[in-house]
Amino acid sequence: MKINKYPGRDIWTELIKRPELKREELTSVIVDIFNEVEKNGDKAIIEFNKKFDDADTENIQVSEKEVNQAANLISEELKKAIQEAQENIIKFHASQKAEDKKIETTSGVICWRENRAIEKVGIYVPGGTAPLFSTVLMLAIPAQLAGCKEIILCTPPDKKGEINPAILYAAQLCGVTKIFKTGGAQAIAAMALGTESIPNVYKIFGPGNQFVMAGKEYAQRYGVAVDMPAGPSEVLIIADEQAVPAFCAADLLSQAEHGSDSQVIFISTDERIFTETIEEIEKQIKELPRNELAEESLKNSHFILLGSVEEAVEFSNLYAPEHLILALGDFEKYTSGIQNAGSVFLGNYSCESAGDYASGTNHTLPTNGFAKNYSGVSLDSFVKKITFQHLSETGLQNLGKTIELMAEAEGLFAHKNAVTIRLNQ
Template sequence: MKIYTHPVPSDQISLLERPQQQKQQVDEAVQEIIGLVRRNGDKALLAFAEKFDKAQLNQLQVSPEEIQTAAELLSPTLKAAIQTAYENIYRFHEACFTRDYPVINTMPGIKCWRRSMPIQKVGLYIPGGTAPLFSTVLMLGIPAKIAGNEQVVLCSPTDQQGNIHPAVLYTAQLCGISEIYKTGGAQAIAAMTYGTESIPAVNKIFGPGNAFVTRAKELSQQAGVAIDMPAGPSEVLIIADAQADPAFVAADLLAQAEHGPDSQVILLTDSVDLAQTVQQNIEEQLESLPRKLTAQQALKNSKSIILTSIEECVAWSDAYAPEHLIINTQNATSLAQSIKVAGSVFIGSLTCESLGDYASGTNHTLPTYGYARNYSGVSVDSFVNKVTFQEADAQGIQLLGPAVEAMAAAEGLDAHKNAVSLRLSKIKKS
């Protein structure tokens, strides 16, 4: 990580710039993949499994026997850990969800209310490859379970033997998901968008992924299928003062950097000494990481920025709009109240981002690449439609009708006015 000391305000935009993605090359590849899946269906998916995952599959859907066997392959310790995470995530998401809203009498005889209605068919994408994210199954499967979606489809790539990671299958079963398919990448998104002989088309697609998955999701939106949010590479920003433990700060930066070579980590501090000591700790901790090369690539996109005050750090953080924000300062709790933009905030020296990634209860599917300015992380609300209802009785339409007639007439929409006038006339005659 390069250290920048007391940059001028005009440098803010360039210093907080995210890594640029090769969009044209990605777009061309994804367009080709989508076209093949639309034309050839399952045949294309099987061919892509052999090409990208080196796996020769006989069928795409995971059998009940494979799901059952997965549980036997996991240690009791891991299963207990997944259960703990499940309970915390379920507890938090259920508490934050409102299914039925109160009926509001906006005026005598006029009732309005809102209800959360589950989206009928949803698709969950779970990355595999170098890091099979079974934790993401919890983050997506639990809200879907609470929402009560009619059909939940899960897609994930396999290993070279044609097996989805057993922790993914075990966690899916825990979340009540049994419709699981062996396909990954942009082709999985295409399958859930358009449907194939085996995989049904869905109404909304959830889940993180690389640049190819992200672009495929963007194109799915254009095809009329909703997605959870736009996304880019994962990121963390840390605000730390001179009292922060440099080993903690370095560990948190590396925890995010190991996600992928295009991840970005940012340290904002008012202490030159801290920035330098954190750099030393990063170099020491990096040596023992199995994903050292991945983290090193991410660190090339990353920066330590020394500003004049912690308050200035907050302003720079809001400008960056981080996916994850860690506040490791003496006054972290009060400082968190001044944050205006972030995907998820981690307060205090002991609250590492790893807690939220796995088991604290909050969701780790969050807006990246600056989208925290206008998108929220996944919640149960992401899996439902908020449908409004209204009901008028005779008193209500008599009181409200004249106002609607006047407004419709002013807009030149006489059929709208007539729909009210006919009813008022009939009530008057009766």
């Protein structure tokens, strides 16, 4: 870990840099994967499964039998936990439904918007170093609430060519249409291009590593939309003298264990809390099964001592974290100052894991600084909005002259005539 005490603003731009592969290396790999999938379809997917996941997958589509068996392979306790999380996620996302409202902009001119679900969506669920069945809930639930007709799920298989049963159970629970055994950039390519088995989709959702993120960026060249640039996970914690070092360390490690390319930032205004949190990390990390990944992540992570919470919030807005934890006694005082963050957790007991699993908010969030201009996934992510308008005769008479003058000023006389010909009637 990199420790910085009272760093000057002149080095902040260095401290907010994320670990990343060389762009040229990424692009070359992604282009090759897309070309191979476009050329060879299912065959390419099967070969990539073997190459990248050491998995034999003669059939890449998960069968109905496999889905039905999944419920018998997980405990009743886990099923109940998934169902409780599902209920909370439904509550939060259902509350985001908006009513259509008609507006009379001019007498006789009525305008409004209506939501339409994106008909075919693809959701990517990471499953390599950790089978993220929680991501199924976060993406399939709002897709189902929005009314998407096809929900296609891709997730990497294990070495036996199987999908984690909790992923299959969650998928069945949340209305996923079809499930396929493929991960990484090849899964993104398959959903963007379509293969003999995997349907092409109109929009792709889901977090992933840098290859997945680069695949989503490249998929847009084929007319496919994506939710956001969602790459390796990250968290930033701001802690004052009322923070609990053990809690802070646990939250930092919960993100560090995602992968070696994850990043955590700890900022404190209190030197005792700062030191004790570092000591807690060194103690807790020894007990983690995934401590090797966490240790690699910590090499790219920063522990920063600053003079005030205001200064820490300023740094956080520059970094624009995926997850932001305010481990502060008077966090209410600072929430209005937060400009750039994917999801914010307030106080000592709002652990980031709550948002990852079961509080109800969505955990698919912008990373790599994109919280400056992207929101996390919501119900709106799965719909498009179509505008409607109706002009009565009176409406066109009231607005016609304005349209004619503007069209003529732009030199678009056919536009003007479309009004004039009606007014002359």
